[in-house]
Amino acid sequence: MLQAFFRVFLITLAFVAGSAIAAPRVGESAPDFTGVDTQSKTHRLADYRGKTVVLEWTNHDCPYVRKHYGAGNMQEQQREAAAQGAIWLSVISSAPGQQGYVSPGEADELTRSRKAAPHAVLLDPEGRIGRAFGAKTTPHLYIIDEAGKLVYMGGIDSITTADPADISKATQYVRVALRERAAGQPVTTPVTRPYGCSVKY
Template sequence: MLRRHFSSTVLASLALACASLTAHAAAEIGQTAPVFSAQGADGKTINLADYKGKTVVLEWTNHDCPFVKKHYDSGNIQGLQKDAAAKGVVWLQVISSAAGEQGQVDGPTAIKLNSSRSAQPAGTVLDPQGTVGKLYGAQTTPHIFIIDAQGKLAYKGGIDSIASANKADIAKADKYVANALTAITSNQKVAQASTRPYGCSVKYAS
């Protein structure tokens, strides 16, 4: 009986480990992007499946992070959002900061922040439990994931190539996200499909 219980425990542990590895490896380039359903800042549910047939950008954000401020204070992200919308791309912010952690805001505050910064995402996902963030393996703010019209993950990584909080570096950096969007919307292969993200760590619940 003890041996049987031990074997069952080992098998259960192995199954859990495999499940964890599968979840960690879910957001992989060229593979179907993990689907999710979460509350939006406007109180409505945001379902990734509703955007089938469209290119979707997921932008992990934290308004108090210096690296996020760099790209919003300069207007860089707003410009990317505007260009994306013009190409029919859906741009979604994701806030995975846990309650009481840096960057955590309620829906009305998120909407007010975007208005004050002239940001125009198609929607803002509130993810205080970190469910969506962990599903994708989001590490930093910003961290960008781009899903193509076939539902495959086509890009993940940094917004650009210079890991600093200095606005002056934006003009000198390789524009990873802008280049990826140009390639994807032109039905071309993304040259740099996976890059290293940089920024503040996502403030997940402990």
């Protein structure tokens, strides 16, 4: 009896622990978060009601991130999103000492040198935003609509290699989804496989 009780307790515990990284579901409200950017400015998801928000998990040393920044694909999509009025937030969830962890100055330098165009770069060294969204890879992308609902989560595109030559052959899921949203249509492919390096929590 006691043993059975203990087992139930352990199972419950395992589920609670497991849920720490549980992903949100498309169609449901995205978890609200507060994050600080490289300029020490605070961003709250709720502040962007009425606008489309794109979250991009990144780690500049990850070969898959390099694939898309090296070829200019990520920057191009950041500019397109901005032109459509969307808020693009790059998020760095690498813990101190882990690959991809940067100081605010280094992050700004990366944006400058790579000619990136995010609305802001959020620094999340404790991984709070990452865990709230269940971010697993770099890159891993999420789109949140004007009402705060998650409408897309997954990879940047459809070919899961580290080879920049594949970008032109791939379906750019995020670009397609943003265009569909802008045209007032539902997102045809709302969940795809995120691919890349693990987020270095």
